[in-house]
Amino acid sequence: MLWFAPPLSSFAVALGLGLLIGLERERSKGVGPSRGPAGIRTFAVASLFGAVAFHIGGLFLLALAAVCVAGLVAVSYRRTSTSDPGLTTEMALAFMPILGALAVADVRLAAAVGVVVAILLAAKIPLHAFVTKVLNEAEVKDLLVFAAATLVIFPQLPDRYMGPFDALNPRSIWLLVILVLTIGGFGYIAKRALGARFGLPLAGLASGFASSTATIGAMAGLAAKEPALLRPAVAAAVLSTIATFIQLAVLLAATSAPTLAALAPALIAGGCAATLYGAVFTARAFMTGETQDREPGPGRAFSIKTALALAATMALMLVAAAALKDWLGEAGLLIGAATAGFVDAHSAAISVASLAASGRLAPHEAALPIMLGMTSNTAAKIIVALSAGARAFNLRIAPGLILAQAAAWGGYLI
Template sequence: MLSLADQSTLFGLCVALGIGLLVGAERERRKGSGPKRVAAGIRTFVVCALLGAVSVILGDGLLLAVTTLIVGVGVFIAYQRIQDQDPGMTTEFALLLTCLLGGLAIRESMLAAAVGVVLALLLAAKDRLHHFVRSVLTAQELKDIILFSAMALIVLPLAPDRFMGPFDAINPRAVARLIVAVMAISALGYLAMRALGARYGLPLAGFAAGFVSSTATIYAMGERVSRQPAMMSGAVAGAVLSSIATIIQMMVVIGLIQTSLLTALVWPLSLGGFAASLYGLLFVWQKDAVSAAENAGDDIGRAFSLKSAAVFAGLVSLILLLSAALNAYLGARGMWLGAALTGLADAHATAASAASLMADNKISSAQAVGPILIGLTSNTLMKAIVAFKSGGVQYAKRIVPGLVLMILAVWVGAWLG
């Protein structure tokens, strides 16, 4: 019977074989025929994958490096023969990567298999990728993708993850994360508009983005309206519907921590979500402004604005700084004041805090309901401020009634309960 080490090695060899077959099958279809055909086909790729695997088994990383070098020399010779007919080097580099993946399969089988599948998909999607980049993606969209990637993959990981500044209120990593979230939400709305139009795209994007941050969604929709007022109805619908996501998330958080507290809050939170849904759908059904937006042509603006995202993050940071200052100078004035201050930035944090206290038998269900609703109310106030700041008076006067209706329904539900 094989030992565990032998079983792992055998499994790695099977994965290497599978990678070679998968990538090689794709390349075989594009290999061509005759004397000018591409050198590497399915057999070559399988052999290279197994060479990499056997090299790791026999000599670890050093032998794999030598094997890869030999394969690289062979690839170079083959490329010199066909470079006049096929100036691309995709097959040659894919062959080198397949050799390395074969070696990786002995150590990290699942990782090697995942990379192998991605490689095969990239090779198979050649025509679609070329068409998308050359014909569908605009120059401005490409710049936005690069900018977003730089923010998400470079700036965000490098931002310090610690509290600093006055009252230790600002976390640079949290600020950077907020900027990236606003950019992503705005880009989601942009993609939804391209796919579905303003009438249906923005409401759906707003609801989905609300699970990331409803406040950031309202800000992003307001920024889009300030640039293109014809999209007012769709943006307002998306902004209001994002608040439903806030309520759903709050119910999930409370239910996971303290089920009995969720039972006490189901009625008020459900009423609030129902009111927001009705108000948001009113703007979905409006056709006048939406039709103007959809007839405006292909110019639907940019995916996002880095400056606007930074302004929003600065506004939230200012609110956090003021909250920390109030706590420092006034001290804890009871749970309700703390809930109101915390709710300005995040209603879910207030709900989680109250539910945790109840789970520890420090407060009763009746005592927990009040702070949660206070936090939700102050968070709604923050959304109203953000709506005015991002979209101006015309945007805010359409958003605020929906927010007020939602929060009134919540409090009425609590009173009836």
């Protein structure tokens, strides 16, 4: 609750925001003839100027106030542009009358916006370092792709079922693309942040969020090439399967919460089994000193092609599952989900969960097809390991994958 009644409370917030932002600018403007053009007093006055102008004359007088401040900002920038070509302080000062007027119209929104502006101004050094030294060109491109997928494409898609058998919801399908990109991005960030100090196991766990199957194939090849890294490679491969259970839980939560509830015991049991099996090999790797420091090379945060391929697979499976359900009943749905699992467990799960979300399948009926898809996906991972890895790696990774899937089945049956 505000201590003063309007308009005094609005003026107090406008003054406070001007002082807050001006405080940050005062610390960075320097001293002497070359100092910055505005500090704590200028920002406070500009904010109050906008608040009073809007209170007295509405939008018309506010516009005049904003033009006056912008004119002064332009004169100031012309004087200092040769020594400091930046526009941050000038933009912030020109924004202050509008922020002050916002405090009159909506105090809470103005406070939130003002604090965010102050944080952005104070975070100059870490933000610049992050953009110029941490992010590489490929990662910037990935960020732009993600922004386009979430902010441009997603809002334009219709949210209704259409197409063959009314099985396709464009917004739900594109939401899968966004989730895959997000999960892959977080996995990539975790991998870069952790580096190689904690060895292959944690790197494998992070990489599993991009693709568990790909991680298993890579670890199999590494174990074949460098036998000394066998145990941490196995740990990384098994721990990457944890990501599969987590991803399934996230995707099911976004698609059909009742289906997630029906499968929660299976996902928890499978994830715990994979964690325990991977932890054993991780501990053995650390105790024997096998984990080597390896700096991860630059890469991509995610693969848009993989995400689109997954969405296309899901779309096809949605149509196929709906068709099989319509033609063959429950048996057709089971066959379709099991077949799709060899390609990707997520697309099979989302296809079936989408049927449950649309009301054409009960949540408990969706659980068995998803379990069959997970089982066939586990078989596909074992095949990948057999085709790419050494015999010693296969003898260790296969039991871990089978144990995790058996635990999932146990959770499902119980």
